[in-house]
Amino acid sequence: MRRNLVVGNWKMHGDMRSNEMLLNGIISGVQELHNADFVVCVPNPYLFQARALLEKTNIHWGGQNVNQHEEGAFTGAVAPHMLTDLGCTYVLLGHSERRNLFYETNLTAAARFDAAIKAGLTPILCVGETLAEHEAGLTEVIVASQMDAVMATLGEQDFAQAMAVNMVFAYEPVWAIGTGRTAMPDQAQAVHEFIRHRIARRNPDAAAKVRIIYGGSVKANNAESLFAMPDVDGGLIGGASLHAEEFVAICQATNSVTASTCLAELT
Numbered sequence: 001m002r003r004n005l006v007v008g009n010w011k012m013h014g015d016m017r018s019n020e021m022l023l024n025g026i027i028s029g030v031q032e033l034h035n036a037d038f039v040v041c042v043p044n045p046y047l048f049q050a051r052a053l054l055e056k057t058n059i060h061w062g063g064q065n066v067n068q069h070e071e072g073a074f075t076g077a078v079a080p081h082m083l084t085d086l087g088c089t090y091v092l093l094g095h096s097e098r099r100n101l102f103y104e105t106n107l108t109a110a111a112r113f114d115a116a117i118k119a120g121l122t123p124i125l126c127v128g129e130t131l132a133e134h135e136a137g138l139t140e141v142i143v144a145s146q147m148d149a150v151m152a153t154l155g156e157q158d159f160a161q162a163m164a165v166n167m168v169f170a171y172e173p174v175w176a177i178g179t180g181r182t183a184m185p186d187q188a189q190a191v192h193e194f195i196r197h198r199i200a201r202r203n204p205d206a207a208a209k210v211r212i213i214y215g216g217s218v219k220a221n222n223a224e225s226l227f228a229m230p231d232v233d234g235g236l237i238g239g240a241s242l243h244a245e246e247f248v249a250i251c252q253a254t255n256s257v258t259a260s261t262c263l264a265e266l267t
């Protein structure tokens with residue numbers, strides 16, 4: 001039985017004052033939810049603040065990206081150990097904004113994935129097709145190529161390490177990110193199932209355990225129907241994670257879906 005996961009991706013938003021209000025709102029709404037894991041990925045300068053406020057709560061915090069190098073002359077970059085130093089347990093990798101706006105590639109995603117797992121971080125590898133690729137029927141081809149670029153670089157030991165840190169995949173169709181156009185639950189389910197099958201070709205046990213979350217215009221009013229799909233193990237939330245009430249409602253949706261799945265399995 002997989003434990004659901006909801007991750008807030010704040011992107012480049014926030015300041016000390018608004019972050020404090022947002023985090024306090026999330027803490028009070030999420031503290032009684034025990035059936036799922038909750039994470040906020042905040043801009044790097046606010047990791048200190050996130051740690052101070054979240055340290056004794058059930059909410060984890062993480063980075064939105066990480067560099068593949070340990071240290072050196074890489075102006076503007078952040079090394080994996082710098083994230084773990086600040087108590088981060090998760091890191092987003094290969095987000096479409098990193099790929100499109102900052103020219104990151106499958107190769108950099110693979111190198112960063114490897115560096116993250118070696119530092120003990122849980123990588124959340126984002127994959128997904130653009131609208132043009134979607135309309136050309138290339139979704140599976142694109143998702144497979146993005147996954148394979150990372151998976152192929154992992155030897156047996158690395159793969160075991162990736163499982164030890166509970167690697168996560170996030171299916172984020174680029175056409176759904178920030179557009180208000182969410183994938184239909186059955187559309188998301190089909191791609192999540194494809195991702196799980198692809199992992200199963202490498203290792204069936206890992207495929208059963210790995211969490212695959214959906215991202216792209218998830219809101220309080222569509223979260224439950226998405227999370228109810230058998231291969232959708234939670235969500236990666238952008239815009240809606242900046243509003244405590246909306247984010248908490250999404251967390252409640254995943255918490256209650258998990259609870260009802262447990263009940264169904266017991267009865």
Ligand code: PGA
Binds near residue numbers: 180238240
């Ligand atoms: P969105 O962003 O929820 O605003 O669509 C999701 C993401 O980019 O991770």
